[in-house]
Amino acid sequence: MTTTSESRTARTAGEVLAWSRGMVDPALRSAVDTLPGSMRLIAGHHFGWWDERGDPTDVAAGGKAIRPALALLAAEAVGAEPSVAVPAAAGIELVHSFSLLHDDVMDGDRTRRHRPTTWAAFGVGAAILGGDALLTLAFDVLAGSEHPAATESMRRLSAAVQDLVDGQSADIAFETRADVDLPECLTMAERKTGTLLGCACELGARFAGRPDHAGRLRVFGERLGLAFQLVDDLLGIWGDPKVTGKPIHSDLRHRKKSLPVVAALTSDTPAGHSLAALYHRDAPLSDDELMDAAELIELAGGRVWCRRKADELLADALCQLWSIAPVERPARELETLARLVTDRDH
Known part of the structure; x- marks a missing residue:
């Protein structure tokens, strides 16, 4: 018999993301309502529900919510109703939000999604505490679901958080090192970004009662996450601030050893050597020097290598997805999302 998932026409990426947000937002709001008032204000501001004073806003500032969509679609792709994975999707989004609050503090970024970052609006201490609150809330959401997969899922999510923290630690350490190579930079990106996307897909399968498919769906998410980071790193250099919500050349200003930068620095080309001389200077880079650095990265092949x-990673991810013989319609929507997040450098 044809299932509902099989009989519906695959939706566009925009439709999927709007559907996912509609599924997960009530669970996020319910969870945030359990926080102390000070943390609730910070969380709601981060998700775009209200401004710094707590007044409701119509600004859609919560981001695309790719990770919750992956969890819901992964559950549906292995034959379950997506609603069973809402606690997993909400938990993943809370962990992601924790990382963003802390990341903005560490990077000194004052703008995210065209709004003041949490630390810029409330202060560094408040942003750190807000991130801590969201992290603990993620595990509370999973535990409170009382789902048979909750305990194992909390263990898997905890491991993903440890990888994320390790990757972020390496990212910061790389800023003051002149000898970062490409393999360790890829490992950093895998842990910082790939692990959580992989965990989103894995938890979707576990909450769907299909742990036998959790492994390959995790690899699908991990490969996709690394591809996502590669493209994000390109946007960190060449992205349009009107699209990204962040200042142009923001990664270069912070001397980030992002993937295109490291690919260029290790290219053993004249442009790569010139970039190293510029990038490793002690003095801050001027706007003109930031433009020069971006041009040198491109000349050294960093941009082309990342693309x-x-x-390659996207192709590998899709092979992993289709290898489990998934339900076709949600699998096609997973593929649509995968192509969306790896095609943003225009």
């Missing part, structure tokens, strides 16, 4: 690597 090619992202395409």
Whole structure:
């Protein structure tokens, strides 16, 4: 008999993300309502529900919510109703939000999604505490679901958080090192970004009662996450601030050893050597020097290498997805999302 998932026409990425947000937002709001008032204000501001004073806002500032969509679609792709994975999707989004609050503090970024970052609006201490609150809330949501997969899922999510923290730690350490190589930079990106996307897919399968498919769906998410980071790193250099919500050349200003930068620095090309001389200076880079650095990265092949690597990872991710013989319609929507997040450098 044809299931509902099989009989519906695959939706566009925009439709999927709007559907996912509609599924998960009530669970997020319910969870945030359990926080102390000070933390509730910070969380709601981060999700775009209200401004710094707590007044409701119509600004859609909560982001695309790719990770919750992956969890819901992963559950549906292995034959379950997506609603069973809402606690997993909400938990993943809370962990992601925790990382964003802390990341903005560490990077000194004052703008995210065209709004003041949490630390810029409330202060550094408040942003750190707000991130801590969201992290603990993620595990409370999973535990409170009382789902048979909750305990194992909390263990898997905890491991993903440890990887994320390790990756973020390496990212910061790389800023003051001149000898970062490409393999360790890829490992950093895998842990910082790939692990949580992989966990989103894995938890979707576990909450669907299909742990036998959790492994390959996790690999699908991990490969996609690394491709996502490659493209995000390109946007950190060449992205339009009107689209990204962040200042142009923001990663270069912070001397980030992002993937295109490290690919260029290790290219053993004249442009790569010139970039190293510029990038490793003690003095801050002027706007003109930031433009020069971006041009040198492109001349050294960093931009092309990242795009090619992202395409390879996407192809590998999709092979993992289709290898489990998933329900076709949600699998096609997973593929649509995968192509969306790896095609943003325009």
